[in-house]
Amino acid sequence: MQQLAFFEPAKDEAIPQERRSSTTFLDNMALPVHRWFRYSAGFSALWAHDVLEAERAKGRTRVFDPFAGSGTTLLEAEKAGVLAIGAEAHPFVARIARAKLLWREPPQEFLKYGLRVLKIAKSMGPPEVKPSGLLEKCFPPHTLRLLEAIKVAWEECAEGGPLSELSWLALISILRSCSPVGTAQWQYVLPSKSKARALAPFEAFEEKVRGMAYDMARCQQRKNGAQARLYPRDVREASGLPENWADLVITSPPYVNNYDYADATRLEMTFMGEIEGWGDLQDAVRVHLVRSCTQHVASLSAMTEDLIGHPRLCPIRDSLRRVCSSLSVERERHGGRKPYDALVAAYFLDMAKVWDTLRRVASPGALVCFVVGDSAPYGVHVPVERWLGELAVSAGFSAWRFEKTRDRNIRWKNRKHRVPLQEGRLWVKG
Ligand SMILES: C[S@@+](CC[C@H](N)C(=O)[O-])C[C@H]1O[C@@H](n2cnc3c(N)ncnc32)[C@H](O)[C@@H]1O
Known part of the structure; x- marks a missing residue:
């Protein structure tokens, strides 16, 4: 069978020695697996x-x-x-960490799984989205329907195994980059601010899945501990x-x-239907x-x-x-x-x-x-x-x-x- 091509992310481990004492997450966005979710x-x-x-x-x-x-x-x-x-x-954050720890799964299998989710999403008519104040503020209707299509397709395939957890991570990690409004976590969500570039959901999901598969293959080539x-x-x-x-x-x-x-993941938790709004964050x-x-x-x-x-x-x-x-x-x-x-x-x-x-x-x-x-x-x-x-x-x-x-x-x-x-x-x- 022909190998499915991975996507090689542009930057990779090019962090100069003098910045290694930094205590911020930003540099992690150039590092395999760490970069899967911007926390x-x-x-x-x-x-x-x-x-x-x-x-x-x-x-x-x-x-x-x-x-x-x-x-x-x-x-x-x-x-x-x-x-x-x-x-x-x-x-929600614990689930992200656990999904990242699944990088030892077979990259080709994950890539196939992710692309199957995408194929199903593309083949369905854009689903109706339950109105939610926050989601409507963050996404234009068309973008939200495409994201919802990926979610419905993911739910169709999900069986709770490692590959579906990795695909879950791919989906929740593209939400903010597909939103044209200010969604930086430290400032929560700022609907009145706009971003220079918002990604298209299907392309962003495919790029994410390919990038993750690339990182998995790379990390598996090195010597690893338990x-x-x-x-x-x-x-x-x-x-x-x-x-x-x-x-x-x-x-x-x-x-x-x-x-x-709690508020830092309100957007993702709302999109995945885990909470209805800010008021649910206390108990959840x-x-x-x-x-x-x-x-x-x-x-x-x-x-x-x-x-x-x-x-x-x-x-x-x-x-x-x-x-x-x-x-x-x-x-x-x-x-x-x-x-x-x-x-x-x-x-x-x-x-x-x-x-x-x-x-x-x-x-x-x-x-x-x-x-x-x-x-x-x-x-x-x-x-x-x-x-x-x-x-x-x-x-x-x-x-x-x-x-x-x-x-x-x-x-x-x-x-x-x-x-x-x-x-x-x-x-x-x-
Ligand atoms: C500063 S962050 C640590 C981030 C981590 N070093 C990383 O690179 O992703 C602090 C974390 O503590 C978690 N936290 C807060 N209270 C906690 C508790 N009682 N038990 C365990 N974790 C908790 C928060 O959810 C948050 O993810």
Whole structure:
């Protein structure tokens, strides 16, 4: 049988050495498999790779990523020959990571499967689309009908196996590039902004499937370690995770910066019919996540003192209480009256539980690396790295240190406050 031609993506691993310390996801869009879904919350695969290699040379061979996101650490660990497990509590994001971990499937079979989905989509009359405010704002009617045709065709073929999961990923990853409006994840969806170029759905899907098959074939040619395992779990609870397993933890937790991870996939979840609108995100996603945005704590604004009084927050209680008091004063002076006081208390309580989980999953003497940034809601500085370090020690780790990698907010572009912020790595040992 004639081999089906793959599509070779234009850019590939051409990232200069000096950019390898970057902690942003952007460079991953030039890397096989990482580029299958643009997860703006992700960190740099090359940086994760360098840490994995350096630690493997020192004898660390089992890594855990408790906030695995789209699977960056796990994929790099497979490549570096380091055993890896991860947890991700956002159900949709966990499915993306699991689909990416299927890159070992036969590329030709996947290509055939994807092209069959496309053939069925092309052969059907454009289906009727159930009206939805968000989808109508993001896509012209014709584009939406073509995307819907691919979805219906995918549903016809889907049997839950690896090839249908890979095709699911191909479909959800083209949605934003087929939309002519602003759909960058960090800014959520901006219907009033327009993009220079929107892709045509059938062509975009074919290109995506061919590109994925190309990456699969390429990665299968290299030497690889064991397959990583992703647990779709809330890492505040350790149940079901192996104990004393990891000698290395590499991760980037949610920052307490009001970014709503649930909203970041609203477009994709709405299109796939998993939610009807914004209101469904609370039960479908947010309840599973560390409380890092005010939508999480809307009902907790009167509970700040109870949260601060939780025994697990004892090591940071006095300074936490001072920051929360300032935040509750500031709240009265701002129009939005956001409950940042409750948010900060809830965030650190959740992160204390995460450290307890990490203490159980990590073996004695393990090394932990958190990519973190501090924050200053309403201009009140929250010393994130120090409090996280102190909570780690109270969970049973022996020591922490912070390595700054960059300043943030120093050019005062943020007009809401003028507090200098920093980003870097929190290293915890023990
Ligand atoms: C900064 S992102 C990590 C991204 C990842 N490094 C990557 O490259 O894709 C933080 C992730 O933590 C997840 N998360 C939040 N709360 C969680 C929890 N309680 N348990 C597990 N994962 C959680 C979020 O859904 C998000 O994907």
